[in-house]
Amino acid sequence: MFKALVVGCDGGCQSVQVLAAVVKVVVVVLLLLVLVLLPVHEMLHVAREVSPGDTAAHLLTFGEFCLFATELRQCYDRETPRPPLLSKLSDKSCSEKKRSERKMSTESLPKYEVFLGGSCNPTTWRQTVAIPMLKDHGISFYNPQVLHWEEALVEVEYQAKQTASVLFFVLDHNTRNVSSMVEAAYLAGRRRKLVIVVDSYTGPGQLINGEPISEQEYQDLTSGLNTVQDLVERQGIPVFAEINHALNCTAKILRDNIHPQDLGTEDQVQPIKYPYLQLGDKLIQVHDAFVNTNSEPEQITLADARVAYKVVTNKELTTEELQNIVAFKKGIEVEDLNGTELPLNEISLSFDEFCCIVAEFKNHHLESRRLWDILSHSLQKVIGWALPRRPLRPLTSSGGRDLYLGGSLGSRVTWREQIAIPLLLKHGLSYFNPAAGACSGRLLPMEAVLMEHSRVLLFVITDNTRGVSAMAMASHYIGLGCNVVLCIQMLTEDSLVNGEQLSRLALKDYNRGRSYLTDQANKDGIPVFSDIQEAVECAINKVASSR
Known part of the structure; x- marks a missing residue:
């Protein structure tokens, strides 16, 4: 040309x-x-x-x-297909899970068209923006943000979420969004009709619940949002930056009975074709x-x-x-x-x-x-991107690994070297260690492929990290039906994250995310441990049974 x-x-x-x-x-x-x-x-x-x-x-x-x-x-010319997941559980177990969800949906009444998930207090986006627009379109909705919460609402909310045609999630920068990130990542893995709005944090010193966040917490929360965005887009689902735009597209999804992945440039949406390349x-x-x-x-x-x-x-x-x-x-x-x-x-x-x-x-x-x-x-400089400059040499063998050592990363996270790798070498098992390479702050496709070419995915969320990105990643691959083992350690008042003491509200937010991930894993039959060695041994046994 x-x-x-x-x-x-x-x-x-x-x-x-x-x-x-x-x-x-x-x-x-x-x-x-x-x-x-x-x-x-x-x-x-x-x-x-x-x-x-x-x-x-x-x-x-x-x-x-x-x-x-x-x-x-x-x-594009070859129409490259999505690569299979080596860690995918058997079709039989996935079919049983789907049958259970279908049974739940037929028994659940009433059925709402839109479930309004994501950030709750102190945000007001539901009352001021979403609900008025949905009413104008004549769209039914379930609002989980209520003035007076009671235990009975847990089941009502769960049923509404299971049966809603569209799950509308807003990750508002005025909250830490930990549970919402974990939940949105899971729902993207389940390939539900998910419409998601991501509102970026403004920077260190921003107030959340009246407390300024540190530079490290800002980086951890931003990394969590980036991970969720990459996971969602990896399923071909567009991510919105503005609520009104997302609501208009939600109305079209319902009206035309299409998926979010079917939205295109005529909807002012960036189409994501072959996101797994x-x-x-x-x-x-x-x-x-x-x-x-x-x-x-x-x-x-x-x-x-x-x-x-x-x-x-x-x-x-x-x-x-x-x-x-x-x-x-x-x-x-x-x-x-x-x-x-x-x-x-x-x-x-x-x-x-x-x-x-x-x-x-x-x-x-x-x-x-x-x-x-x-x-x-x-x-030469048409395209720019702020990326860290660190050595990147991922393993590129297509043969697959036995175990993916996922979860918390950081200089103070030593469970891989001290516990997991010695046990794996003792059993003659191969592994992929994401901590050994560079971290771009995003989920790069070739890193995701290395993860997905592992038979068992182990995620360890330690008690000395916030663990937002790691929890979102684990939740997503549970949603995809992969062979996952979890180790989740709750934060305590004595926990230090890179030398930082967490406030009472921060501690509550990060532990809420851990609890949500634990509950979801239990519902999906995923083993959850608090002891790292027990989790590694369980993962080793799963590798043996998957061969």
Whole structure:
């Protein structure tokens, strides 16, 4: 599509065509951002890790973008299916659970169209925004936020939640949202019709229940919201930022009997197609081939690039393709190389140029010979993302692991090294340890795939962490029907989180989330322990029985 850039065209004609091409590529970038938020984030994160030197300002080069776009297009063309969950429980157990839910729904009356879940006191979004709009649309609803609560309402609320056509959840920044995050993540896993509004926290010092939150608590709560958003979007469910917009889409879901995943750009919703695609590993593979085939960290000869290309694609660069590369680098016409020996050892390529070559020739698309030269400087900083720069080298074997060591992370969390890993090595079991790699603050698709390629998922929520993200993750995979083992330790008045003493209200909020997760696990038949070693031993036994 960029063929016009490399044919003979001089003066103003060439400038106009170059400008048009730049605009076109920028539009493509923006469309990609709209369509595949999780793969874009993953690609950006990995791009920072493979960039040479200490380039903290590195964002996304044109070559990396070309590689990303090519891989993405191939996934779309192939209509890449969602990968299976190795930890998925048997169809029989999942069918029994669904039959139980259907039985519950037929016996439950009345049936509300919308369940208004999420943040409660001191928020007023139900009374001031949601309920008036639902009444205007003639939509029935159940409001769990009541003035006078009593024990009998527990069952009424549960029945309303089970039978509602749409579950409308708002995560309001005026509360910690711990239980709501855990619940929303579970419901997304159950693939219910979930409409969710995420209201970001404003920053350290923001008041919750009259108490300013610290920098660390702000990071933990924000990480929890990001995890929930990534889990929800991984199911193709859009996340809203504004309640009125979400309510209008809820009315359409009910009116047209569609799912939230069916909403599109005409609804001013960002469609999330193939959210499970993992693209970051492609860039890692290209980078590893680049650095392992040559001794120079930032340059590679064309002769070595020829070998690295074969490693990545399992194909040979053709003579025609090599001629085009040499002609471009020397600034001559391809015809001038006919009948001559190509100076492959005299031509040097950067990693960015090597990415372009892989993207360009992997499927023999020969029309864009000089893309990286014409557009790289214009597009160097089109996309920006604030990500930590830490080594990222996830295990990429597709064979699967026996156990995923999930749960609380942090420098003071040592149960993996001190308890779990020695026991696993003793039993000769393989594992994936998320604490051993980098944490981007988001659930990257390739990290999720490694988790989902484990037979048993162990989540340990320790009593020295807030554990918001970990609880949401565990809840989601319970909802998906995976083989999960939990260890949940309640916080006490003596608990310190990174040296911080929790207030009485904070302690109540974080323990409420732990209690909700425990109750939900018990309902789903998931074993829950408070002792870490007992939980690890249970997980080991589950691995043995799943083989």
